[in-house]
Amino acid sequence: xxxxxxxxxxxxxxxxxxxxxxxxxxxxxxxxxxxxxxxxxxxxxxxxxxxxxxxxxxxxxxxxxxxxxxxxxxxxxxxxxxxxxxxxxxxxxxxxxxxxxxxxxxxxxxxxxxxxxxxxxxxxxxxxxxxxxxxxxxxxxxxxxxxxxxxxxxxxxxxxxxxxxxxxxxxxxxxxxxxxxxxxxxxxxxxxxxxxxxxxxxxxxxxxxxxxxxxxxxxxxxxxxxxxxxxxxxxxxxxxxxxxxxxxxxxxxxxxxxxxxxxxxxxxxxxxxxxxxxxxxxxxxxxxxxxxxx
Amino acid sequence: xxxxxxxxxxxxxxxxxxxxxxxxxxxxxxxxxxxxxxxxxxxxxxxxxxxxxxxxxxxxxxxxxxxxxxxxxxxxxxxxxxxxxxxxxxxxxxxxxxxxxxxxxxxxxxxxxxxxxxxxxxxxxxxxxxxxxxxxxxxxxxxxxxxxxxxxxxxxxxxxxxxxxxxxxxxxxxxxxxxxxxxxxxxxxxxxxxxxxxxxxxxxxxxxxxxxxxxxxxxxxxxxxxxxxxxxxxxxxxxxxxxxxxxxxxxxxxxxxxxxxxxxxxxxxxxxxxxxxxxxxxxxxxxxxxxxxxxxxxxxxxxxxxxxxxxxxxxxxxx
Numbered sequence: 001x002x003x004x005x006x007x008x009x010x011x012x013x014x015x016x017x018x019x020x021x022x023x024x025x026x027x028x029x030x031x032x033x034x035x036x037x038x039x040x041x042x043x044x045x046x047x048x049x050x051x052x053x054x055x056x057x058x059x060x061x062x063x064x065x066x067x068x069x070x071x072x073x074x075x076x077x078x079x080x081x082x083x084x085x086x087x088x089x090x091x092x093x094x095x096x097x098x099x100x101x102x103x104x105x106x107x108x109x110x111x112x113x114x115x116x117x118x119x120x121x122x123x124x125x126x127x128x129x130x131x132x133x134x135x136x137x138x139x140x141x142x143x144x145x146x147x148x149x150x151x152x153x154x155x156x157x158x159x160x161x162x163x164x165x166x167x168x169x170x171x172x173x174x175x176x177x178x179x180x181x182x183x184x185x186x187x188x189x190x191x192x193x194x195x196x197x198x199x200x201x202x203x204x205x206x207x208x209x210x211x212x213x214x215x216x217x218x219x220x221x222x223x224x225x226x227x228x229x230x231x232x233x234x235x236x237x238x239x240x241x242x243x244x245x246x247x248x249x250x251x252x253x254x255x256x257x258x259x260x261x262x263x264x265x266x267x268x269x270x271x272x273x274x275x276x277x278x279x280x281x282x283x284x285x286x287x288x289x290x291x292x293x294x
Numbered sequence: 295x296x297x298x299x300x301x302x303x304x305x306x307x308x309x310x311x312x313x314x315x316x317x318x319x320x321x322x323x324x325x326x327x328x329x330x331x332x333x334x335x336x337x338x339x340x341x342x343x344x345x346x347x348x349x350x351x352x353x354x355x356x357x358x359x360x361x362x363x364x365x366x367x368x369x370x371x372x373x374x375x376x377x378x379x380x381x382x383x384x385x386x387x388x389x390x391x392x393x394x395x396x397x398x399x400x401x402x403x404x405x406x407x408x409x410x411x412x413x414x415x416x417x418x419x420x421x422x423x424x425x426x427x428x429x430x431x432x433x434x435x436x437x438x439x440x441x442x443x444x445x446x447x448x449x450x451x452x453x454x455x456x457x458x459x460x461x462x463x464x465x466x467x468x469x470x471x472x473x474x475x476x477x478x479x480x481x482x483x484x485x486x487x488x489x490x491x492x493x494x495x496x497x498x499x500x501x502x503x504x505x506x507x508x509x510x511x512x513x514x515x516x517x518x519x520x521x522x523x524x525x526x527x528x529x530x531x532x533x534x535x536x537x538x539x540x541x542x543x544x545x546x547x548x549x550x551x552x553x554x555x556x557x558x559x560x561x562x563x564x565x566x567x568x569x570x571x572x573x574x575x576x577x578x579x580x581x582x583x584x585x586x587x588x589x590x591x592x593x594x595x596x597x598x599x600x601x602x603x604x605x606x607x608x609x610x611x612x613x
């Protein structure tokens with residue numbers, strides 16, 4: 001390699017950055033084995049998820065159907081179980097969690113992003129401590145408290161806990177997004193006589209849709225996918241959310257895989273669809289969403 | 295939004311400096327100060343009330359519970375550190391602690407290695423790269439109850455697909471969830487499968503912030519690709535790496551459904567982690583005091599590990 005290459009390389013950077021990246025990292029030579037590796041890894045990784053879909057489309061137990069793919073299991077599952085109720089419960093809990101989480105975290109994130117003093121430092125520290133506490137420690141006292149005020153086996157109870165569990169990460173995510181909005185925009189609004197609240201709502205919040213969406217997706221995944229809180233607090237079939245419903249149903253019908261997997265498909269479809277449609281807010285907008293607990 | 299700002303915030307939170315440095319005065323105009331301060335307090339107040347009620351109150355209450363002999367209904371009497379003495383002298387506790395360490399170490403580094411490798415591959419231009427990115431995130435998006443059910447179907451009984459495959463390959467009768475050691479391995483692999491997309495996202499976003507021109511310069515200077523990776527890429531993504539380790543450590547130590555839904559803690563308690571042990575002690579054996587004490591000991595260790603890793607971050611905080 002001669003020094004003459006360097007200036008050439010630099011002009012390429014200036015004109016076509018995308019092509020430049022490809023040159024550095026791959027070259028045509030490397031492309032195909034990389035593609036193959038990714039293809040094989042993705043295929044292996046997706047086996048468990050593909051199995052769920054595949055099994056759910058098999059003919060039901062005792063069915064006379066000879067079609068390779070049927071929706072019998074789905075028909076059976078909706079007629080024989082309360083999966084409709086569980087789904088409605090899950091949806092209600094999740095939607096309300098998302099709404100409250102965004103409404104509470106949006107202004108709180110603004111404080112974290114813009115204010116600078118000791119109180120905010122303390123607030124920031126509280127958020128971090130809360131995030132590292134094990135859920136199982138909080139569940140026991142909350143169970144005792146909720147039992148006393150009638151929130152055990154109650155969807156309101158689990159919703160309250162979900163909102164609390166989303167808080168730290170939701171606030172960080174909103175604050176991280178506000179950091180990308182120049183403060184000059186608000187200062188201009190203040191000059192024009194806008195209050196802090198007015199500047200926040202009319203200037204900052206208006207430009208924060210990607211941040212809000214990202215936070216909402218995070219809260220959605222947390223509330224929709226949670227098992228531990230639901231299994232502790234929800235005690236009767238009509239109050240089950242999908243995770244407890246599926247697990248209970250699985251315990252009772254462990255051999256009827258078609259039925260079990262039909263419930264599983266119903267459960268994983270909303271987050272997968274949501275994520276497929278809105279994933280650009282994750283890939284572009286960031287990773288904050290990945291702070292969801294698993 | 296970027297990883298870095300979340301990352302910075304985490305670090306500052308730990309360092310106790312918040313987002314605003316070391317408590318210097320607000321740069322805002324003095325005339326606005328009061329109204330502005332009140333507005334900001336009002337902004338933060340709802341979240342603070344929620345955090346205190348849902349997150350901090352229970353932990354304080356749990357601290358009280360851990361030194362009493364009550365149950366879920368009765369508060370019981372003060373028993374000092376009897377609960378702690380009881381659990382610390384119980385071999386089941388130490389077995390659970392040991393498995394928690396195995397689970398966490400494999401979970402963190404397994405998912406990190408795979409996530410980093412995939413992030414490096416996906417950084418290059420690959421046909422259909424965007425589709426692969428979404429597909430590879432699915433294990434993290436799909437509810438763990440669903441994936442645990444599916445893994446059960448794949449491995450649980452001798453008639454499941456994977457044991458049948460092992461049989462066909464001449465490996466004999468492989469009992470993935472019935473053999474204690476194999477069950478531990480299976481649970482750890484399951485955790486890595488669930489968690490690598492998180493690491494992939496963290497690492498992708500860190501890699502995206504690395505200036506590609508640096509590689510060209512290194513190449514001109516005669517650096518090999520391994521040298522480029524170890525001397526350029528790694529130092530530049532070191533901070534995000536440490537933060538992702540810390541977060542994943544917290545996720546793994548606190549993880550309940552991954553283990554509980556796949557094995558229930560068995561066979562013969564081989565996959566019982568501290569969280570599963572705490573859950574069983576409280577909700578299956580109805581011993582609140584010892585159960586909460588387990589959770590507290592666990593929290594303490596978690597905080598120590600987090601602090602140790604954070605110190606490390608501040609050392610590599612160059613950028």
